[in-house]
Every structure is written in structure tokens, then in C-alpha cells.
Amino acid sequence: MTKDTADVTDPGPRSLDALEARLARDLDLLTLPPADWVPPQDGVPGGVLDVAIVGAGMAGLTAAFALRKVGVANIRLFDRAPAGREGPWATYARMETLRSPKTLAGPALGFSNLTFRAWFEAQFGRAAWEELHRIPRLQWLDYLNWYRRVTNPPVENETVLTAISGDGSGVTLDLTGPEGLRRVRARRVILANGRDGLGGPFIPPFWKGVDKRFWSHAHEAIDFQALKGKTVAVLGAGAGAVDNAAEALENEAAKVLMLVRRATLPRINKGIGAGHPGMVLGFHTLSDERRWAYNQYIADTGVPAPHNSMLRCSRHPNFALLTGCPIEQAKPDGGRLTLHTGRGVVTVDHVILATGFSVDWAQRPELAGIARHALLWRDRYVAPGEEGGDFAEHPYLGPDFEFLERVPGEAPWLSRIHAFNYAASLSHGKVTGDIPGISAGAERLADSIVAALFTEDYDRHWQRLLAFETPELLGDEWTEAEAFQ
């Protein structure tokens, strides 16, 4: 059916109950999910999961449903956040709306009745959908919570991964949760632990040593009310800087200065220009040089703040944006901080670093077992002149998002752990966290885990085949001829 012939007059389901019935029907028509086909692992006390997923944000939930779609049901997700509060949406994300266009299918995995649009229209109608400009931030979280309810993965919340190790037959996760400390065994592990999954907030080298009472990082809890009447500097040029500046302005900061090191503000989101299926599905097959060059180009050109986010700041007369303004020195001055910048000296009460995240294994002690052995990009390829940069620390992943060993033979269990977080993007492109590519990434991941589980269990599948004795013909459907007639 083409767009012209589609029946756009159908109002679709008019309630979530009706939508959920349609989704159930979609699954029924496709005979999904299939029965769990993975043989149980015998003889392991307490049992062993086929797949453990660390993180139940968008990536973890999508991976879980992708696995369910291919009949892998012995899985469990663990998330340190309370139920319904996973991911950044209700914590340090401070934008009014998502950047992404509302029409993206996101984690729907090909099910039209699982999209944000279907969820939105079922509750608010088609006219409201037409009027919607961008998805409000907390409404996106409501949608993800609904997605979780209808796909129904087994999630344990308030449960933190504290260590990871492995051996020839699986991976061991040390977890701390409401029941205290415990160990869980899994044949495969997916790290869907977010934008900062292999690191944490990036603190620029020039800032190290500045007393913490003068500053916050944009990705931590900030008491914005305490900034009322204060002069606040926000360092950074992207969406995080603008969102935090807006939050300070709306909490009646006396003055907010957005200080940008770059000579000009990025204005073009280059990533959008490459957001087609070729890039999503083919990126991971490119040479090392091309994968690095693509990511480096996007990083160097910078990703601009969304149009509406910038307007949220510039409507305040006490907002000032200064480009070409690198910080050269920060010195305490009584209870304030004096910043020596490329454009002069200014004294402020508080600084918010909106400097993003970095892959920094030291900030993830729970992953030390992986960090010791994992092959990194610096072991394989670094673009000339980029030695010592952030990308060099990213894991060099295999085709199944799996970690590879730096020294072959030292930790073969690493290949049982799949990085399905931001740090995978140098190897696999934008399929492990952002809304546009998340379904494609989850399907690639689920397919590869299925293949691995099947191959590992092949002897048992062979035995099952030999033992399979359900007849299709019962023997009474025909009579054997006595002789040629």
C-alpha cells in the first residue's frame, strides 16, 4: 500500500486497552513469541540465565523484547533505578522535549501498535498528534513505562551490578539489591547500562582540582532553587549546556553565562544527514579508518542544541552566550569563583559543566574484570593525531557487539558479554542507545545471541532431533500394495 492509498481516516484504537488488544492480535497473527527453544542448563545450583541484561532503560527493554521475539525467555534485567525511573528522563535530563522527531518508530521492533505514535493517539487522538511538535520529556518516560508493561520483561529494580567475572561456561554477576548481595550466573550478558555505561561525566583536564563546592556536572542532581539570585556559568556548547542554562534561568538565577570554547556555535546536526538505513545497517561493516573518521567528524563539527531549547534561554534578558571563550584558570575568590577566560575575567557563584560523558573505565569499578582484558580501539587503530583522545579508550567490539580479548586466550569469556551502550557506537554506529537505530541494534544483537546459544548447544539439539518421535503419518492413512498393479 502506498501512502496515497492508505486509509488515513481510520482513527485507530481510542484507548490503551484497545491498543493493547491490537498489539496482542499482531503478535497472534505472527505466532509470536515462539516457545522457548533453548535447552535448560542442568546441574547448575540456582539455575543459570540464558541472558542477563544490565540496565532496563530503552536499550535493555528493546533488547529483552527482541530476544523474546526469537524465543529466548530465560532472561532477567537488573537496574539500579527504582521501577519506572530508569534512564535519564526523570533525573538529569532537563529539556522540555526530546530532540528526536516524534515520528520515529524507536523501540517498536516493527510493531506499529507498539510505537510512541500509537500510544499517544490511543489516548489523545489524531488531532492532538498532528498538533504535537516534539515529544515532551516525561511523556517519553511514560511511553517507555507502558512499553515495559506490555512487553512484560522480568526486571529486578534497585539492583546494582557491582562486579563481573567469567569462565569457560558463563559469566558471574555480583549484584546488590533489596535482598542484599548475591551472585547470578548467565550464559550471555548484555550491558545496556546507558550513555555513560563504560565511563561517566567528562571533567576537562583544566578543571581538575577546582573545589567541588563551586561546581556541578550537568549529569548529576543539581539544586537549581539554590541558584536563585546567583550568577551561574555553564560551560559547553550543546543541548546539555542549553538545558541547564534554561533550568537556572527559570529558577531565577540573576545571570546565566553560557561559555563556549569553540569560535562559533555548532548549527548543523550532521548525524541527521546520515540517518538512513544504509548507515544504520551497514556502518559496522566499514573499515576501521572510516568508522573512526565518521565519529571524529561528528565530534569535531559538534551537535547543536535543538532550536526550541535555545529559544528557552534566549527569551531571558539575563542570559548571555559567549563563543571563543575557553577557560584558562579558575580561582576561588571568597565564596565565589573567578574565571579567567579567552574573553576576559568574570566572577561567578556557581559553574555547571555541560561537558558530556567520556569512556573512562576507572569510573566503572564494577566493570574492572572487563577493563583488564578488553581490546580497545587504541590496540587496533587510532587516527593520526588522535592518540590519547577519548575514542582510543572505546572498546573494539566484534560483529555481535561482543568484547574481544586484548591477549587471546586470557579471558575467552569476554565474548559472552555484549556492549549495548553508547561506547559501542565507534564499532557499530548509532544503534545502541539513540531512538532512531535502537530496534535495528536490538535485532542484530538478539540474532547473534540466538546463533551463539544454538551453536553452543548443538549436541543437545542433535539429541533432541534424534529423540523427536511425533509422527505426522500414523500408518493407518494407506494400505501397502501387495505387488505392482
Ligand SMILES: Cc1cc2nc3c(=O)[nH]c(=O)nc-3n(C[C@H](O)[C@H](O)[C@H](O)COP(=O)(O)OP(=O)(O)OC[C@H]3O[C@@H](n4cnc5c(N)ncnc54)[C@H](O)[C@@H]3O)c2cc1C
Ligand atoms: C539528556 C539526554 C537527552 C537525550 N535525548 C535524546 C533524544 O531526544 N533522542 C535520542 O534519540 N536520544 C536521546 N538521548 C540519548 C539516548 O536516547 C538516551 O541516553 C537513552 O536513555 C539511552 O537508553 P539506554 O537504555 O541506552 O540508557 P539509559 O536510559 O540511561 O538506561 C541505562 C540503565 O542502566 C542502569 N544502570 C547503569 N549502571 C548500572 C549498574 N551498575 N547496575 C544496575 N543498573 C545500572 C541505569 O540505572 C539506567 O536505568 C538523550 C540522552 C540524554 C542523556
